[in-house]
Amino acid sequence: MEGKFFSWISCSVILSLAVMIGIATPGAEAQRAFFVFGDSLVDNGNNNYLATTARADSPPYGIDYPTHRPTGRFSNGRNIPDLISESLGAEPTLPYLAPELTGENLLVGANFASAGIGILNDTGIQFINIIRITQQLQFFQQYQQRVAALIGEGQAQRLVNGALVLITLGGNDFVNNYYLVPFSARSRQYSLPDYVVYLISEYRKILIRLYELGARRVLVTGTGPLGCVPAELAMRSRNGECAEDLQRAAGLFNPQLVQMINGLNSEIGSNVFVAANAQQMSLGFINNPQAYGFVTSKVACCGQGPYNGLGLCTVASNLCPNRDIYAFWDPFHPSERANRFIVRQILTGDTRYMNPMNLSTILALDART
Numbered sequence: 001m002e003g004k005f006f007s008w009i010s011c012s013v014i015l016s017l018a019v020m021i022g023i024a025t026p027g028a029e030a031q032r033a034f035f036v037f038g039d040s041l042v043d044n045g046n047n048n049y050l051a052t053t054a055r056a057d058s059p060p061y062g063i064d065y066p067t068h069r070p071t072g073r074f075s076n077g078r079n080i081p082d083l084i085s086e087s088l089g090a091e092p093t094l095p096y097l098a099p100e101l102t103g104e105n106l107l108v109g110a111n112f113a114s115a116g117i118g119i120l121n122d123t124g125i126q127f128i129n130i131i132r133i134t135q136q137l138q139f140f141q142q143y144q145q146r147v148a149a150l151i152g153e154g155q156a157q158r159l160v161n162g163a164l165v166l167i168t169l170g171g172n173d174f175v176n177n178y179y180l181v182p183f184s185a186r187s188r189q190y191s192l193p194d195y196v197v198y199l200i201s202e203y204r205k206i207l208i209r210l211y212e213l214g215a216r217r218v219l220v221t222g223t224g225p226l227g228c229v230p231a232e233l234a235m236r237s238r239n240g241e242c243a244e245d246l247q248r249a250a251g252l253f254n255p256q257l258v259q260m261i262n263g264l265n266s267e268i269g270s271n272v273f274v275a276a277n278a279q280q281m282s283l284g285f286i287n288n289p290q291a292y293g294f295v296t297s298k299v300a301c302c303g304q305g306p307y308n309g310l311g312l313c314t315v316a317s318n319l320c321p322n323r324d325i326y327a328f329w330d331p332f333h334p335s336e337r338a339n340r341f342i343v344r345q346i347l348t349g350d351t352r353y354m355n356p357m358n359l360s361t362i363l364a365l366d367a368r369t
């Protein structure tokens, strides 16, 4: 009797467990992994683990993050990948170098980005120890071996093929290379139009490598409005207008990126790569900050000197009391609220912003397959 009773109980426990798993499974399947590559716009804290000067691991960075502590993100709060994770219904990606990135956490994805890097190996050399893009891709390969050891090779492959990928490169190849110093070696080597052609051809190789490593949905951002950031207003602008040379660079780079991506997709025969025009996405709040609830798009919240655009954002800098009314958090990086406007366009923007389609279309398409 007693035995039977217990076996009935364990039976129903197993049954209800099965029901719970049955209910949980569609949710678990909908959860896709997310991988992030690139520079400080998307670094979630890898540089905290490196001997480099390109870091955001001390206050007031992170002041509006849920923990109100610095995390290594170059933002007062969340950055672009965090907000994409949020729209996927996922946890933020952990930095690849974070010790917590083990076991189940690996299945969420990983963030390989490192502040200061660019398309070219010699971009950001002044930051010394940063994870250049080739190394980020090698880490991605290593990550896949670790996941395969956890869930098997076939499942690992499926996780990577089904993932969303974000890659953000290019800004530093201008700011921390071509225009780093007047008459830089690069600017003597290449005219600006030739340099852009060279960058695009190198970016193409990086994207092909990502494809070879299993990426099948890749958001590729071009450069933002390089000449309009407070740092450039402080260093290069006349009367607070966006610096002409950097605007010209972004204006050459972004359309050629779209062309290159269209070419790659037609060679592959599938829309693997999607271009996100960050310059266009920022134009609205830069030209008309009040319409977006910002008091300014010229002055950084945290910094010093003209436009708070000089030097680093540190505990000794000027700090605005309300970060939500500033488009720029520090001399180079948007505030969380500006990042939200950017991610909104990534999700729902038309072809002026997203080519050949936006993220909500991607998510709807991929949910059907």
Ligand SMILES: *[C@@H]1O[C@H](CO)[C@@H](O)[C@H](O)[C@H]1NC(C)=O
Pocket (backbone or CB within 6 Å): 120, 121, 134, 202
């Ligand atoms: C950058 O370095 C990697 C690895 O050291 C190398 O494979 C690649 O060709 C280099 N890229 C350029 C543009 O020199």
Ligand SMILES: *[C@@H]1O[C@H](CO)[C@@H](O)[C@H](O)[C@H]1NC(C)=O
Pocket (backbone or CB within 6 Å): 347, 348, 349, 350, 351, 354, 356, 357, 358, 360, 361
């Ligand atoms: C972008 O997303 C919206 C839905 O939010 C959709 O109506 C629109 O057609 C999409 N545009 C493109 C180019 O994919």
